[in-house]
Amino acid sequence: MKKALGTLVICGALAVLSAPLLAQDYGNDHRDHGHDQYHGMHDRGQHEGWYKRGGRMPSDYRGREYVVSDWRHERLRPPPRGYHWVRSDNGDFLLVAISTGIIADLLLHH
Numbered sequence: 799m800k801k802a803l804g805t806l807v808i809c810g811a812l813a814v815l816s817a818p819l820l821a822q823d824y825g826n827d828h829r830d831h832g833h834d835q836y837h838g839m840h841d842r843g844q845h846e847g848w849y850k851r852g853g854r855m856p857s858d859y860r861g862r863e864y865v866v867s868d869w870r871h872e873r874l875r876p877p878p879r880g881y882h883w884v885r886s887d888n889g890d891f892l893l894v895a896i897s898t899g900i901i902a903d904l905l906l907h908h
Contacts, residue, residue, distance in 0.1 A: 838886070839864075839886045839888075840886050843855075848901075849904075851902065851904060854901070855884070855899040855900075860884075860894075860899055864885060864886075865882050865884055866882070866885050866891065872885075874891060880895060880897065890904060890905060890906050891905040
């Protein structure tokens with residue numbers, strides 16, 4: 799009898815303590831998160847429609863941290879004058895006009 803009662807108490811405690819671990823966030827808070835819900839250049843660009851040839855890369859992604867400085871090491875063709883290669887968060891390479899941010903070419907899953 800004591801063994802069954804002890805097992806029941808332990809099972810009940812585990813059920814109560816594990817409930818927060820099983821809780822899921824379904825995003826029902828209806829707040830405007832802006833672009834925070836998209837976790838990278840690719841996700842945001844797909845959602846906004848600019849992640850394509852001819853699209854304009856937002857200034858957020860034109861910083862030096864995205865520019866591929868050693869395109870030879872990545873086995874990329876030399877960028878034409880006025881362009882540089884940019885690495886996306888998912889590993890794609892985008893050939894982007896330095897002055898305008900227009901995407902001239904994409905190498906997906908390179």
